[in-house]
Amino acid sequence: MVYSLLTKMIVLHQIIFTKLIWRQHVGGGIGELLRRRAALIVSMDTAMETTESRADASDNPNNASSGDDDTSLEINHPPPLLTPIAAPSLAGTESDNVFPDSTLQTTGESVELLEPAPVNTDPGLPAPRKRRRRKKQFPEMISIAAVDGLGVTRHKSGNRSTEDIDEYEDDDPSSRRRRRISSDLDVEGLIAISVGFPADSLTEEEIEANVVKTIGGTEQANYIVVRNHILALWRSNVDIWLTRDHALEAIRLEHTNLVDSAYSFLLEHGYINFGVAPAVKEVKLKPPQGSSRGDVIVIGAGLSGLVAARQLIFLGFKVVVLEGRTRPGGRVRTKKMSGGDCIAAADLGGSVLTGINGNPLGVLARQLGFPLHKVRDICPLYLPNGKTVNPEIDSKVEVSFNKLLDRVCKLRQSMMEEAKSIDVPLGTALEAFRQVYRVAEDPQEKMLLDWHLANLEYANATLMSNLSMVFWDQDDPFEMGGDHCFIPGGNDLFIRALSQNLPIFYNRTVERIKYGSNGVSIYANGQDYHADMVLCTVPLGVLKKKSMEFIPDLPQRKKDAIERLGFGLLNKVAILFPYDFWGGEIDTFGHLSDKSSMRGEFFLFYSYSSVSGGPLLVALVAGEAAIEFEKMSPVESVKRVMEILKGIFNPKGIAVPDPLQAICTRWGQDQFSYGSYSYVGIGASGNDYDILAENIGGGRVFFAGEATNKLYPATMHGAFLSGMREAANMSRIEKKRRLKLNEVK
């Protein structure tokens, strides 16, 4: 039924397709507005960081979207040549632990294992291709909000307008100096954009915080210049505690009130002076002067919980973190692997900083002095028989795949105009188009197309058949710009720094949250904890499972959003080898499957040789294969990975050594997560993230975590920013409540 409706729509779409005009995204307004403001506000230059333009996701089909854990299973191997393989240690079910299969340690190849792997010079290797692990960005889907943020809005306020300022500027004789100021302000605007602010309008948060008296006037325009300036000033040196006086230095005295407003806003909302630099920590974790603003319990010591707890302490609250696991970090989990002389740090959960521009984790890396390793875009693909994919076919299918996505994008626009509430699975729509356009009918092309679909299933942690065609990529316009990066040593380095000196109680699984007008009562491990407010950061998977009781029950509106939004699965197999046999010059390579339903099984390998401290490969399991993977024994899984690797490298004359240690994740069975990350399911939309973020109980129970962040869901930085958001929110609501109480008194 849906399918035939879709086919009809596609035909209709084909007719109207040529009439559709692609909306052009012109970003020239920022500089213009800022130039107008320059002479009025800024009186001196300041050093600042430069930033790449964030609009690096090309729509060019040829430049395709190149883009424990506690239940993870470990298999430890002795060094090659030693048999039998040692029994693995297992932090989950014991029975899966055995690794009886001797084929993995056949010594036939192991003589060669003592030699360093030859550098891969096979002329049959495919030409390097750019593939990024990201969703595709459709320019025409850039939300109105995002585009508005870049446009120049001209508001009259009193007798002055932006046009008046133009004239004022033109009268100024020192034009060269003005031009320099203007270009500085352009950079400041770009930095603001990279951090997530519109360069020339206010965010909802700013409006709620009453940063200006009148929305849309000259005061607002001036405030924005000041705000962008302070942001850029701190980002130019994130090791310092930026004081209000320092911020004021470059601003004319008559704008002191704007500096006060912007400085307080940015500080309280964690846009400046955040992180783990000694100067920042010294101020932030100082015991509050005067009496506490109230008691807060944070449930969960993942990124969002840790960030929120630190900020709440700074804002004057007494904070306790209750964490169900025996470690901090949640879905960020770096596991030390070892065997023989090799050790490596494997990220079993969040791994890649997906866009470094403006990314708060990039700031932490700078503060901690960690170098970032750019994930190189080269990603050769291999057929099931191990042969390299013909570059021409590879290129052709990639172009076709992107065109199919473009077509779906246009279809959804016309469908939304026709019948507003229709949504279908993204997979169904793509398949319908594939058939209509007769794309990838040849078996090899079909396998390649399946690889791209597996890549989308990885980005969204679910099957194509679960994704909303209309809203699956609603967050794309906000994607952090810049390179995708690894942190050498793993993301646990962030977790360790963020959890230092925090009052975290481990092994406290919260079972119940009771809330009322007097506060909250949290029940965990047979103990009740009382506080004024609670911040719940448990993953959406835990909320879906209803393993935590809310008394009174959650509002229906929130329950519906929890139901609608998806929480999907991505798993990994991390394997430590005695040496890097795949060649150090690439960070990724892909493997095609001839079985469509298993296209996500080990479809992509990440090499962590250059960042983990040892020869480490991580194979990803996405889509349907990720679910099946959790039913397989880890022994079987590792065996399968080894077969694939041997199939690729042996014919090239490269021996694949026995692994020293292997770990298989089981994120779906993890009782503190029940999955990997959120996605927009059929019938859901970006608004559901906002609903999940809404506080309940008259400002007593708050929610943070990646699945509460509409703009940056499913990411580490999204979790980070949600923690900051809620700390500010709790502070604002506590202030309101206090004022109200004082009024009554």
Ligand SMILES: Cc1cc2nc3c(=O)[nH]c(=O)nc-3n(C[C@H](O)[C@H](O)[C@H](O)COP(=O)(O)OP(=O)(O)OC[C@H]3O[C@@H](n4cnc5c(N)ncnc54)[C@H](O)[C@@H]3O)c2cc1C
């Ligand atoms: C396999 C995988 C790969 C990923 N890859 C990337 C990537 O490359 N890049 C990226 O940016 N993001 C990636 N992510 C997503 C990213 O890791 C998450 O978005 C982010 O870490 C979530 O942080 P959070 O604070 O929202 O939740 P969590 O980190 O899950 O924190 C929630 C905390 O609550 C605790 N908890 C749960 N239930 C209870 C309870 N009842 N009582 C007490 N405590 C409880 C949990 O133990 C956990 O510590 C990946 C995730 C996974 C699983």
